[in-house]
Structure formats: structure tokens, C-alpha cells
Amino acid sequence: MNDSLQQSSKELELKNMKKSENSTIFVVEKGNNLVGYLVVMGGTARRTKHAVYIVIGILKDYRGQGIGTKLFVRLEEWARDRGLHRLELTTVTKNGPGVALYKKMGFEIEGTKRDSLFIDGEYVDEYYMSKLLD
Numbered sequence: 001m002n003d004s005l006q007q008s009s010k011e012l013e014l015k016n017m018k019k020s021e022n023s024t025i026f027v028v029e030k031g032n033n034l035v036g037y038l039v040v041m042g043g044t045a046r047r048t049k050h051a052v053y054i055v056i057g058i059l060k061d062y063r064g065q066g067i068g069t070k071l072f073v074r075l076e077e078w079a080r081d082r083g084l085h086r087l088e089l090t091t092v093t094k095n096g097p098g099v100a101l102y103k104k105m106g107f108e109i110e111g112t113k114r115d116s117l118f119i120d121g122e123y124v125d126e127y128y129m130s131k132l133l134d
Contacts, residue, residue, distance in 0.1 A: 020044075022052055022082060026074055028067050035062040038071040042084070051086035052079065063097065072105040080133060088130040092117065099127065107131045 022042025028035050036058040043051050054075065058067050079087060090113065091098045099109075107129040115123035 022049055022084060024078065026071055026078075028058075028062075028071065030062070035059045036067045036071060038075055040075060040078075050084055051088060052084055054087060054089040056089070068101045069105070072101075076105075076133070085133055086130060087133065088128070090116070090126045090128055092119075093125045093127055099129075102129050105131070 020042055022040075024040050026038045026040075028037070037056070039055040041053045041055075043049050056068060056071060075087070087107070089102065089107070091102065093099075093112065108131070110128040110130055113126040113128060116126040117124050
């Protein structure tokens with residue numbers, strides 16, 4: 001895909017997220033720098049609108065400072081306000097700090113996606129993780 005087509009696709013994705021009741025993006029800035037984000041993508045079909053898929057990223061120099069915890073607390077408030085029921089994500093099984101954060105925030109491992117990704121010349125597994133809201 002060429003750069004302009006890829007940018008148009010991303011802009012359309014963001015516009016669709018803005019219109020969606022169950023999708024959003026949370027960001028953390030320090031000064032004028034983006035240091036963390038949490039993207040929430042909600043289901044679009046009637047039978048999946050109760051569930052959202054999460055992608056989180058925090059710059060390496062800012063990890064371990066509570067940013068991830070704050071993002072997840074905000075996510076849960078937002079999700080409860082919308083009557084959502086299921087939060088889900090995947091993570092590389094070797095991501096010890098990430099897995100620890102997700103478990104601390106109430107996520108549970110549901111299963112393992114074997115050889116899910118190819119990173120640095122090797123296949124790696126991912127965990128499927130979720131948290132159900134009351």
C-alpha cells in the first residue's frame with residue numbers, strides 16, 4: 001500500500017472510531033510528547049457490541065511509573081459508562097511486565113495462540129486475555 005493510501009485508511013479508521021459508541025483512544029502526554037496510549041476497538045455486530053479489543057503502548061523510558069494502571073482504570077470507567085461487558089487483548093507470552101500488569105488489572109489468561117507472531121527470526125506465542133465487567 002502506498003503512503004497516501006495508507007494514511008487515508010488510517011484517517012477513515014479514526015473517523016469511524018469517533019462515531020462509534022464502543023471505540024476510543026486514550027493518550028498520556030508528558031510535555032508535548034506522547035508517552036502512552038490505549039486504543040479500544042469495539043465490536044460492530046449486534047452480538048459483539050458488548051466486547052472491546054485493547055491495544056496498549058507505553059514508551060520504554062516511562063514504563064513502571066503507573067501509566068499503564070491509570071490507562072486501564074480510565075478504560076474501565078469508560079467501558080462501564082457504556083454498559084460494556086468484555087475487555088480483551090493479546091500479548092506475547094514472554095512479556096512478563098505486561099502480563100503482570102494485565103493480571104493486576106483483573107485480566108485472566110483464556111488460552112495461548114501458538115506461533116502467533118514472527119519476531120527477530122523466531123515464532124512466538126501470545127496469550128488471549130480478558131476481563132469481564134459486572
